[in-house]
Amino acid sequence: MTARDKRGTAAVVGGRGFIGGACVEALRDAGWDVVVVTHNARLAARHDGYRWGDMLDPTTLGPAVEGADVVVQSANFPNYPFEKPQHRHSYLEYDGLGTERLVRAARAAGARRYVYVAGVGVTENPTKPYFRAIRRGELAVADSGMAHVVVRPAFVYGPRDNGINRIIRACRYLPVLPLPQGGRQNHQPVHVDDVGRLVAQAAAADAPEGTFEIGGPERMTMRAMLSTALRLVGRGRPIVDVADRVARPGARLMARLPGPLITPDALDFMLEDFVADLEPLTKHYDLRLTPFLDGLRSYLVR
Template sequence: MNILVAGGTGFVGSYLVPELVERGHDVTALARDPSEADFPESVELARGDVTAYDSIEGAFEGQDVVVNLVALSPLFKPSGGKSHTKVHLGGTQNVVNAAEEHGVGKIVQMSALDANPTGPTEYLRAKGQAEQVVTDSGLDYTIFRPSVIFGEGGEFVSFTKVLTTPYVTALPGGGRSRFQPIWIGDLAPMLAAGVEEDHDGETYEIGGPEVLTLAEVTKLAYRAEGKSVTVLPLPMAFARLGLTAADPIPFVPFGSDQYRSLKLDNTVSNNDIGAFGVEESDLTTLAEYLGVEDRP
């Protein structure tokens, strides 16, 4: 198949594109700056910004499937004049329009757990509205809603380092927010299967093999460096005041949206990995990835 991967040079795309090539597909990676991509020679590179329709429209010609991976991180405030609404909603609308214009048959959409047009954060609202654009289109579609993704090049582990300090640190609510992190090396083959197989009209929640609190993730991250950390609770009311005050400060990476995110669990209600022939025992834990055998 001819497959266009929008956001193909990003974290997830850098794993998915080689996976698709290995499976025998002709892949084009679309990105704002694809020049530094380290892909097999067979991969075509296309330059474009999904928020600017005219810059991407031509890349859709002759494609059978488009995979839309373009995203901003929910862990940090958007910068550079970007917004979740502009990138996730507006970008998805442009991807869908270009796909329909050029007769692309299918879209695989990267969404997020708890995506909802009326969700509590701009990120979740924009992701939910983007899902509506996809499901209302004339395209066959498969939607993935993963929990946080970890792996080389990912932000999840480094996020805990930005948020904390070694040895003694404070976390909002004591770091009780729960995550179900999945390794990119496990997720990429499922995404590829979503491209190849008949999963049309399906939305899949994807999580890893264990649920970890933010405090547990923090301890694992520092333990992998040979350090320990004691987590002290920061009252959520203080966190709300501090992060809300940080909204207009450009060099502070967190704001009120991140505060609201930390009040939410990021776990699946039903892990749909079985749709791709995978069991939880097949998946890599965060501790295994970090080289730490036991849970904190």
């Protein structure tokens, strides 16, 4: 691709993360010069194309997105979805207040377009704290005065995900797979590369604005998702239904441990149904959604 074919500069905040990394690759494939914004100041200082930007420190965000035509936000707090409010690692600080900080910085830097990777499940008047934080961020984006797209993914999976892959690793040692409520939550798993491609399309100057949910082509329970993945790698396990009366006290106990496997808020988040309304997406964007088994085979089968 020649310099004349370049679309401009896109700054991806959280570009070293699971979803952010897919956005970086898709944007580059689409012809953008990409700046990866990371909270790791030492790493940013050592690598061309990287800049330091901390969602908790507004003074770092302006320089991080300076010169960007498009700002893409795909930043989660460390150890997501396990909050540590004492360290400001929370939905409020990142998706809520953090988005407000980054929107102000992007607008001041002259960015023309803003793409926010949020999440399925957000309503206009959410009651749960994680959804309230995301909705606060969405409103900040909508009120920014910039052209904007909010991307709401359902359950995202891929080679670097910390969900399905963590379960697969754990089942090397577990004779059974315990799941809260037996894994009956409804999901619509979407491959991370599909999310990246949507973000790259949404970054274009003439792309439709608004809020677009994205999920895969199939709806299934968490139980079915994990059973499919485990069978694919030869680690099928019986699933044990963990009742709520057991799961919640256990989550409260484990939340006190360093690097907890689960917390009460994270348990609530895990028990949500995450399905997408694909009609607006398919109406306005040209995107082939990857079937779940095809997506798994692309990286689990060697």
